[in-house]
Amino acid sequence: MKYSIPQLQKELATRSPNEVLEIAAKLAKFRKENKDYLTYLLFGSADEQEYVKESKEKINESFATISRKSAYTTKKGLQKVIRVLYKLIKNSKSKQTEIELRIFFCNKVKSARINLDSSKVINNIYYREIEKIEAVYVKLHEDLRYDYKPDMERLGIESI
Numbered sequence: 001m002k003y004s005i006p007q008l009q010k011e012l013a014t015r016s017p018n019e020v021l022e023i024a025a026k027l028a029k030f031r032k033e034n035k036d037y038l039t040y041l042l043f044g045s046a047d048e049q050e051y052v053k054e055s056k057e058k059i060n061e062s063f064a065t066i067s068r069k070s071a072y073t074t075k076k077g078l079q080k081v082i083r084v085l086y087k088l089i090k091n092s093k094s095k096q097t098e099i100e101l102r103i104f105f106c107n108k109v110k111s112a113r114i115n116l117d118s119s120k121v122i123n124n125i126y127y128r129e130i131e132k133i134e135a136v137y138v139k140l141h142e143d144l145r146y147d148y149k150p151d152m153e154r155l156g157i158e159s160i
Contacts, residue, residue: 040091040092048094052097059108062077062080062081062084066078066081068114071115071119074118075121082129095136099133099140102133103133130157134157137157
């Protein structure tokens with residue numbers, strides 16, 4: 001049986017607060033993604049700037065684990081960082097948070113002096129993020145675009 005979101009919401013409305021709490025706890029135990037999202041909703045969504053700061057720390061930690069012995073290990077490390085990045089962006093759903101984290105990732109790649117030409121996959125990872133930054137940038141409010149313009153220029157992205 002599949003129920004729609006409105007049907008589930010109506011059913012949850014009929015349950016007692018304790019039952020809803022128990023259901024939420026079971027969902028959090030069911031999958032790591034559910035737990036991460038519930039954590040964001042309870043603790044991160046109230047202060048988005050703090051969430052961005054913590055997310056940047058997680059990205060830094062992931063970057064620290066990248067082995068630079070060969071192009072292959074560098075590629076695998078970057079793919080792991082990208083997975084972390086996508087989870088953090090998925091939780092927030094804020095375009096401003098998304099562009100900030102993507103710009104941070106690209107700046108980390110540049111500051112780590114990862115050779116983009118050592119592997120086509122590494123090159124694609126980096127430039128795919130640049131394309132995603134451009135796509136989000138277009139959707140931002142005009143004032144926010146102005147705030148991110150210097151970051152865009154540092155990455156070599158022409159303002160749209």
